[in-house]
Amino acid sequence: MNLTLHVWRQKNPTASGNMATYKATNISPDMSFLEMLDVVNEGLITAGQEPIAFDHDCREGICGACGVVINGIAHGPQRATTACQLHMRTFKDGDEITIEPWRSQAFPILKDLIVDRGAFDRIIQAGGFISASTGSAPDGNALLIAKDYADRAMDAAQCIGCGACVAACPNASAMLFTAAKISHLGLLPQGQPERHRRVVRMVEQMEEEGFGGCTNIGECSAACPKEIKLDVIAMLNRDLLTASLKGVK
Amino acid sequence: MTTTDSPLTSVRRPTEYVASTLNAKAPVGPIEKKWEKHKFDMKLVNPANKRKYTVIMVGTGLAGAAAAATMAELGYNVQAFCYQDSPRRAHSIAAQGGINAAKNYQNDGDSVYRLFYDTIKGGDFRAREANVYRLAEVSVNIIDQCVAQGVPFAREYAGYLDNRSFGGAQVSRTFYARGQTGQQLLLGAYQALSRQIGLGKVQMFPRTEMLDLVIIDGRARGIVTRNMVTGKIESHIADAVVIASGGYSNVFYLSTNAKGCNTTAIWRAHRRGAFFANPCYTQIHPTCIPVSGDHQSKLTLMSESLRNDGRVWVPKKAGDSRPPHQIPDSERDYFLERKYPSYGNLAPRDISSRSAKQVCDEGRGVGPGGLGVYLDLGDAIKRLGADTVKERYGNLFDMYERITGENPYEVPFRIYPAVHYTMGGLWVDYNLMSTIPGLFVAGEANFSDHGANRLGASALMQGLADGYFVLPYTIGDYLARGGLAKADTTHPAFKEVESEIAGQVNKFMSINGKRTVDDFHRELGKLMWADCGMARNDAGLRKALQRIPELRAEFWENVRVPGSADDLNQSLEKAGRVADFMELAELMCRDALHRTESCGGHFREESQTPEGEALRDDENFAYVAAWEWNGAGQGQNLHREALNYESVQLATRSYK
Numbered sequence: 001m002n003l004t005l006h007v008w009r010q011k012n013p014t015a016s017g018n019m020a021t022y023k024a025t026n027i028s029p030d031m032s033f034l035e036m037l038d039v040v041n042e043g044l045i046t047a048g049q050e051p052i053a054f055d056h057d058c059r060e061g062i063c064g065a066c067g068v069v070i071n072g073i074a075h076g077p078q079r080a081t082t083a084c085q086l087h088m089r090t091f092k093d094g095d096e097i098t099i100e101p102w103r104s105q106a107f108p109i110l111k112d113l114i115v116d117r118g119a120f121d122r123i124i125q126a127g128g129f130i131s132a133s134t135g136s137a138p139d140g141n142a143l144l145i146a147k148d149y150a151d152r153a154m155d156a157a158q159c160i161g162c163g164a165c166v167a168a169c170p171n172a173s174a175m176l177f178t179a180a181k182i183s184h185l186g187l188l189p190q191g192q193p194e195r196h197r198r199v200v201r202m203v204e205q206m207e208e209e210g211f212g213g214c215t216n217i218g219e220c221s222a223a224c225p226k227e228i229k230l231d232v233i234a235m236l237n238r239d240l241l242t243a244s245l246k247g248v249k
Numbered sequence: 250m251t252t253t254d255s256p257l258t259s260v261r262r263p264t265e266y267v268a269s270t271l272n273a274k275a276p277v278g279p280i281e282k283k284w285e286k287h288k289f290d291m292k293l294v295n296p297a298n299k300r301k302y303t304v305i306m307v308g309t310g311l312a313g314a315a316a317a318a319t320m321a322e323l324g325y326n327v328q329a330f331c332y333q334d335s336p337r338r339a340h341s342i343a344a345q346g347g348i349n350a351a352k353n354y355q356n357d358g359d360s361v362y363r364l365f366y367d368t369i370k371g372g373d374f375r376a377r378e379a380n381v382y383r384l385a386e387v388s389v390n391i392i393d394q395c396v397a398q399g400v401p402f403a404r405e406y407a408g409y410l411d412n413r414s415f416g417g418a419q420v421s422r423t424f425y426a427r428g429q430t431g432q433q434l435l436l437g438a439y440q441a442l443s444r445q446i447g448l449g450k451v452q453m454f455p456r457t458e459m460l461d462l463v464i465i466d467g468r469a470r471g472i473v474t475r476n477m478v479t480g481k482i483e484s485h486i487a488d489a490v491v492i493a494s495g496g497y498s499n500v501f502y503l504s505t506n507a508k509g510c511n512t513t514a515i516w517r518a519h520r521r522g523a524f525f526a527n528p529c530y531t532q533i534h535p536t537c538i539p540v541s542g543d544h545q546s547k548l549t550l551m552s553e554s555l556r557n558d559g560r561v562w563v564p565k566k567a568g569d570s571r572p573p574h575q576i577p578d579s580e581r582d583y584f585l586e587r588k589y590p591s592y593g594n595l596a597p598r599d600i601s602s603r604s605a606k607q608v609c610d611e612g613r614g615v616g617p618g619g620l621g622v623y624l625d626l627g628d629a630i631k632r633l634g635a636d637t638v639k640e641r642y643g644n645l646f647d648m649y650e651r652i653t654g655e656n657p658y659e660v661p662f663r664i665y666p667a668v669h670y671t672m673g674g675l676w677v678d679y680n681l682m683s684t685i686p687g688l689f690v691a692g693e694a695n696f697s698d699h700g701a702n703r704l705g706a707s708a709l710m711q712g713l714a715d716g717y718f719v720l721p722y723t724i725g726d727y728l729a730r731g732g733l734a735k736a737d738t739t740h741p742a743f744k745e746v747e748s749e750i751a752g753q754v755n756k757f758m759s760i761n762g763k764r765t766v767d768d769f770h771r772e773l774g775k776l777m778w779a780d781c782g783m784a785r786n787d788a789g790l791r792k793a794l795q796r797i798p799e800l801r802a803e804f805w806e807n808v809r810v811p812g813s814a815d816d817l818n819q820s821l822e823k824a825g826r827v828a829d830f831m832e833l834a835e836l837m838c839r840d841a842l843h844r845t846e847s848c849g850g851h852f853r854e855e856s857q858t859p860e861g862e863a864l865r866d867d868e869n870f871a872y873v874a875a876w877e878w879n880g881a882g883q884g885q886n887l888h889r890e891a892l893n894y895e896s897v898q899l900a901t902r903s904y905k
Contacts, residue, residue: 012816030541032652038546038767045765045820050812053819055334057507059547061648062432063338078651085651110478111817118455121335125447129440130399134319134717137390137397140424141354144408154401154426157433161337190399 001027001093005040007052008100010109013116017109019098022052029089033076034059034066036088037099053112061085061225064160067167068113069100074164074223082162082225102163104172106210117163119209120177127201128181130190149187156183158226168223171212176220178206179236180228186239196243203240271524271875271890274678275379280896281361284383287679291722292729299324302728305472305487307459307514309336311431311709312692313493314438315716321445323721328485329442330454330474332509332822337439340495340507341712344431345552345645347413347423348395348709350388355412359420361385366897368707371417371597372672372700373849373865374899375527377873377892379679380697387718388710392424394717398437402426416553417597417704417904428552428644434709438716458822459514460753461746462490462521462688465736469518469688473746475754477822480815482750484738489687489724492518493716496671496693498531500830500837501782502774504668505537505550511826512833515675515694523683524875524888526676526696528833529841532703532850533783534669535561535601536662538652539621548667549652551624551645553705555662556594558629558638561585561601563622567612573623573661584608584622592904599702599850599863600904602666606783607861609665616663625661666783670708672699672850673840676875676890680723681715684875687733689724691715696873701849754814757824762807766823769804773827773834776800781838786854790842794835798882801831836876836885843887846870867899 003024010017024040031039034056041051057065061082068083070076076086091097099113107115157180165176182199185191191198214233221230276283276290294302306317306329314336317329331339351364364385369376392410396402402424403411412421426433445451456477463471463484471486497512498504519525536551562581569576584604586593596604605622608614615621630638635658639646646657653663674696675683681697683690692712699707776796780789804827812818846866847856856864871892876885 028542028544030654031544032546035544035546039544042765042767045809045811046763048811051820053817057333057338057509058340058343059508060343060549061651062343062429063333063340063507065333065338080647081651085648087651087654089654114817117334121337121443121446121453121455124337124440125443127447129444130397131444132394132397132399132441133322134315134394134441134721135390137393140352140392140396140402140410143396145404146408147404147406150401150404150408153399154433157401157426157436158429160432161335184401185399188399188401190397 001029001088001091003027003091003094004096006096006098009052009112011111013108013110027088029087031088032059032084033070033086033088034084053114055114056084059084062160064162067102067162067164069102069167071098074102074167075225080225080227102167104166104211106172106174107163107166115163117161119211120161120163120174122209123174123178123202123205124181126205127194127198128185130185131194132190143189145189153184153187156180156187156228156232159228160226162225164223164225165220166211168219169212170217170219171215173214173220174206174209174211175214175233175236176224176228178202179232182236182239183232186235195239196246196248199236199239200243200248271676271888272678273377273890274680275377276679280378280382283379284386288722291726294725294729296324300326302326303328303487304724305485305490306330307472307490307492308339308494308694309442310339310341310493310495310692311435311438311712312716313491314339314435314442315713316491316493316691316720317451318438318441318445319717319721320724321450327445327451328454328487329451330457330459332456332458332477334455336442336453336455337436339435340510341435341709342432343507344709345428345550346415346554347425347430347706348391348434349415349422349706350392350424350710351385351422352389352392354410355421357420359422363420364388364422367418368698368704369700369897370902371704372702373863373902374700374867374871374894375848375892376698376700378894378896382896383719384698384711384714387714390718391710391713395434395437398441400426400433400437413554414557414595415705416556416595416601423706425554428554428642431709434713438713459494459517460750460825461517463742463746464521464685465740465742466734468686468733470736471738471743473743473750475750478817480813480818482747482754484743484747486736486738486743488728488733489689491689491691491720491724492675492694493691494694496674497830497833498668498671500773500834501668501777502771503540503545503548503778505534505548508547511829513826513829515690516829516833518675518683518685518688520878521685522878523685523688524676524877525673525836526873526875527673527701527840528837528876529781529844529851530672530701530849531668532598532670532672533602533666535598535605535666536624536664537667538649539616539663539665541617549648550667550669551649551662551664553598555624555626555642555645558633558641559594559624559626559662560628561594561622561624563608563613563615573625582608582613589904596904597702597704602783603852605666621663621665623661624664626657627661630658670703672696672701672703676873680726681719682723682727687727689720691720701851753825754821757808757810757821758814760806760808760810762809764807764809766808766810766820766827769800769808770823770827770830773800773831777834777837781841784852784854785841787842790838793838794842797831797835797838804828804831839885840874840876844870844874865901871899
């Protein structure tokens, strides 16, 4: 199949960017979206131009490195699918495809489709962990965890930190990302001692990074390649309220 | 191709050896006491002095993140580096199936000794006993540590930890978190690391690639890196350097590794004097999604845990092109169950992969191009119900459907082997220190624990064992012994390496040839897969050894790297990695050529039994081959570390 691409090109963080148009020819429906970009890039290099820079690594939907807005949708049209797992059979011959980076003040663009998601790391550094230093752990079965709690914790823990939730949100809020970690750890007995400190610190950091506020629109969850549900945000809000009632700082 | 009924006598050609100077430093004494004794014998660094030392950590996967976090918890200063934009993305994250531990929670006869024995046997008796025993010993602590961090392992309804079985074992000792065990373990280590970054004990350098190692007075003292956003070449000094940068499967271009996985850190260390051990030991994973076309950029693995409930088969008749559901049971060949009745579909990876290749070579492969076999969960869906199967493997079913467009609840998976893991790596002693004092190597980057073949669910175990429970002790011992001169990054050794690196970068930017980096990489990969892949022979390896230097020469004259060096430049990053793969490829072929036996993942067609099974040659090859760099174009010297088995008896590996 043959396609027309409109791609955001930006040389560096300070340069101003623009949309550029490219032809993608002889594309196989079995290619992944990123393999289609590989083909376009090989052509650009051979023609003496700079290839389109985009983040990617595992290409199996788990590392969270890739992520672009495809025709206005974070990670593209297929639900629960990262850009690297999106296959060209989703598109038709002759389609025009618009490809843009994540757009959020908290994710500055580094080049073309690559953004800096360091803000997510700093939210985790602020409190997204259980302080269990190596060596101090009791036997794994000393702590019984009911299956439904373990399963719900796992549902939240599946977050790959790709940033699609921020890109999809009209407010560019990072609530789904932050709340997924709050829920993962807060649902487990190991996570209880630091539960309220954790939520206060993580939310503080989230706000400091310049993410917008959450107005419960739900675009984040719809765009999430791991289908993390909105109820994690409810849990965050409940924990935050409890923390403030308890005066936790 | 050789026929299976007339194995050629192995062609032994003399190899030049350097008198072995390799001392593994494994403690003496009974195997179950070695680690305990060693821990007591090691020197300690006073708690107040730990903050005076800095350790560099290259790579933040399971081994690197675990070591960085633990060293920082102990009080050391850590500088950690990764090429990804965040340490959370290291390729450990893609491990699906699980992590082994000798907990014996299932009361099915497991023990530290059995895990040790299974691992030694699984590695085809080519691993160092003392290291493997220690691995089995600390495996139980890993599970405890991960639970404490909040890793949401699968649980039974009563709240106890659940287990599953895995290839190469007859006990159920694998802990898992759905099909995302690697992700959850890595996030555990990443969170522990993040905590230390927040506390200021770890300084994190994402999007920063180690390009060389710096040695002062014969000791590893630092690294030179390139900032992948600004292009800046920078020096970093420390008291010890740890490389935990993963494996080199991407030398084959197509592998299950992430696109960025590379050999540069270990290869540059090798060029600075670290011996490279057993480079030819590569693991071909049996359950990957087959290649769909020339555009293929990577291969995707489906956890071998599917083999727990899946049955592997091909049609009995060659060229049978009926759709799978029209082939009656009597006309299917469940070849693993037929050949290995006691392990069946759970035969180890190397054996399963080779069996799949054999049936495809016989013309019985399925799918486009005939390079595939069925992995059929139809029986399991009937027996357990679709819901149970979905709970166990749902994400794998979804992934398969996204990639192939086929629904595996209705048609069986098609699978084919793909390069997945490299058992070889930098040689290390019992302390995980390389032949360069002060340079430690952990996880897949070292050669230490898996011999010639790694068992499923053992990579996660080794990465975390090295990071949480081994390096924090052995690095302390090294530092406590002192003798490090004061130095900083203005030292001439740093300046010299910096200018070499800058020279290489300028060279890439100035060649301005006609072929892209990927084009060269793909050619190298095809060549390696054909001649140094699942089956190897004398003629093929010699052909590759002739071709690789030609390809390398062309690369340095005809590669095109567009853009600027002072900028984010993905072509430049790849060019440096491919340059190193080109050198490594040659060493892999030399190692494969010299080892005329078959063992584990290394199958020499000249060395097989009449039934086509791998034939080991313990008399001549019960050693670790460690290669020493002699300079560009000079070939490497071979050093040997003899493998002495005190606790287990060398035996023919049988899974029949």
